[in-house]
Amino acid sequence: MTRTMPIAKHVIYDILWVTVEKAEAPYIMRLSCDVDCVNRALATHNLKKAGKSSHAQLSIGRKPGNGPLKENTLYIMLCTAKDRNGTKYPIKDNIMQVFTKFVSEGKATIRLKQPEQDICISKADVIQLKSFLNVLRQALQGKNLDSITLSSLAPASAKNIEKPKTNLVITTKRDYPLTKNFPMSLESLQVSECRMKRIDSRIFNLRNLTRLDLSNNSIEIIPDEISKLQNLSELKLAHNNITIFSPSVCLKESLQKSLNLLDLSNNKIQKLPLQICELVNLVNLKFDNNEMEVLPPTIGRLHRLQFISACNNKLRTLPASFMKLRLDSVDLFGNSFDVIENYQISAGSVDVPTLVECAARSIKKSRVPYSEEDLHLHLCRYLDSARQCWCGNYCFQCSVRYTSKVDLRRVASTVTAVDVQGGTGVPVEGFLCSPQCLKKFQNNPNAYWK
Numbered sequence: 001m002t003r004t005m006p007i008a009k010h011v012i013y014d015i016l017w018v019t020v021e022k023a024e025a026p027y028i029m030r031l032s033c034d035v036d037c038v039n040r041a042l043a044t045h046n047l048k049k050a051g052k053s054s055h056a057q058l059s060i061g062r063k064p065g066n067g068p069l070k071e072n073t074l075y076i077m078l079c080t081a082k083d084r085n086g087t088k089y090p091i092k093d094n095i096m097q098v099f100t101k102f103v104s105e106g107k108a109t110i111r112l113k114q115p116e117q118d119i120c121i122s123k124a125d126v127i128q129l130k131s132f133l134n135v136l137r138q139a140l141q142g143k144n145l146d147s148i149t150l151s152s153l154a155p156a157s158a159k160n161i162e163k164p165k166t167n168l169v170i171t172t173k174r175d176y177p178l179t180k181n182f183p184m185s186l187e188s189l190q191v192s193e194c195r196m197k198r199i200d201s202r203i204f205n206l207r208n209l210t211r212l213d214l215s216n217n218s219i220e221i222i223p224d225e226i227s228k229l230q231n232l233s234e235l236k237l238a239h240n241n242i243t244i245f246s247p248s249v250c251l252k253e254s255l256q257k258s259l260n261l262l263d264l265s266n267n268k269i270q271k272l273p274l275q276i277c278e279l280v281n282l283v284n285l286k287f288d289n290n291e292m293e294v295l296p297p298t299i300g301r302l303h304r305l306q307f308i309s310a311c312n313n314k315l316r317t318l319p320a321s322f323m324k325l326r327l328d329s330v331d332l333f334g335n336s337f338d339v340i341e342n343y344q345i346s347a348g349s350v351d352v353p354t355l356v357e358c359a360a361r362s363i364k365k366s367r368v369p370y371s372e373e374d375l376h377l378h379l380c381r382y383l384d385s386a387r388q389c390w391c392g393n394y395c396f397q398c399s400v401r402y403t404s405k406v407d408l409r410r411v412a413s414t415v416t417a418v419d420v421q422g423g424t425g426v427p428v429e430g431f432l433c434s435p436q437c438l439k440k441f442q443n444n445p446n447a448y449w450k
């Protein structure tokens with residue numbers, strides 16, 4: 001009997017704990033958020049204050065020292081860094097309306113009668129905001145809130161009203177957070193010189209992150225989870241050990257929408273995947289000091305691209321679609337470009353395409369979507385190998401390859417010379433799909449580039 005007693009006690013405590021948790025979980029008395037107090041009286045006099053929200057703490061509670069607790073003494077208190085002691089607004093008969101249309105975005109507005117003010121809440125945690133409004137509703141309905149531990153409306157501590165950390169720079173292994181988490185509010189994170197081999201999976205949970213700089217580590221692969229960072233606009237991975245930029249990462253819709261800058265300089269990449277051309281919002285692409293011999297043939301699809309730099313690779317030619325880009329600056333110094341005079345046409349035939357090629361040409365022309373689920377793998381590979389003729393049509397084996405010398409100043413306003421002699425001409429490789437296109441090209445090879 002004596003041996004079973006402690007176990008029984010333990011069970012009872014557990015049950016009590018659960019009931020307390022259940023009762024208190026939906027009630028949040030203090031809310032950390034951004035608040036903009038808008039004076040409605042100013043608007044009626046045609047004066048409008050420029051909205052400037054500051055980080056604040058909102059609490060619902062009773063004034064201390066009020067004697068017996070009465071419902072009509074409930075207040076909302078607003079504390080900011082400028083006003084830590086807080087301003088108190090009575091709740092009963094003083095709240096005209098609560099706007100909750102955007103509560104799922106962490107926003108709500110509480111309209112007060114006196115003073116004539118709107119408390120505009122933003123950047124609040126959605127669950128906490130809902131709970132806070134829940135308490136407010138109960139207070140308004142005059143429900144008995146005695147069972148809830150209301151705030152004592154004491155002045156907010158500095159920690160509660162200080163702005164959440166949005167920027168973190170870690171440049172030594174000693175500063176790397178091993179035992180505690182990264183602040184969830186981070187928008188910019190730099191982790192350098194930490195000899196990181198794999199990207200820490202905790203980073204993928206930082207949903208507000210827009211800039212991630214992991215330069216100067218030893219990272220080898222970029223996992224697909226990086227696409228969980230739905231707002232990521234800058235990804236810097238320079239000076240790592242990356243050999244392959246995974247095609248599946250480029251196919252993630254979130255990154256296609258958000259990514260503006262991708263820096264893969266000083267890695268060991270031999271080939272960029274074709275799928276990188278799906279990252280259509282890229283503005284700045286850097287891959288200096290890698291081992292690339294070719295660029296993806298559809299690079300011209302990156303129509304927002306303004307800056308491209310690929311110094312010190314092993315590029316011998318550029319794909320024809322490169323000439324579709326309209327860039328601010330291009331830097332291709334230190335590559336091993338082929339030397340050609342005007343243009344060259346290599347062996348090939350444009351006579352009669354096979355039936356497979358005819359079918360594949362129309363699939364590509366009509367942009368019929370295909371995947372490994374619908375087609376045999378080798379047909380998918382075949383379709384992926386499509387070459388686009390300057391006329392816009394696609395071709396496969398039945399095509400003629402040409403190389404022509406083009407001046408980079410045609411695609412960019414600022415051009416860094418490609419060699420020490422100051423040259424800006426580069427060989428461009430393309431394909432021609434039919435005898436007509438071949439004839440047009442031979443008549444005037446440069447006309448195509450206008």
Ligand SMILES: [Zn+2]
Binds near residue numbers: 389390391393432
């Ligand atoms: Zn053609």
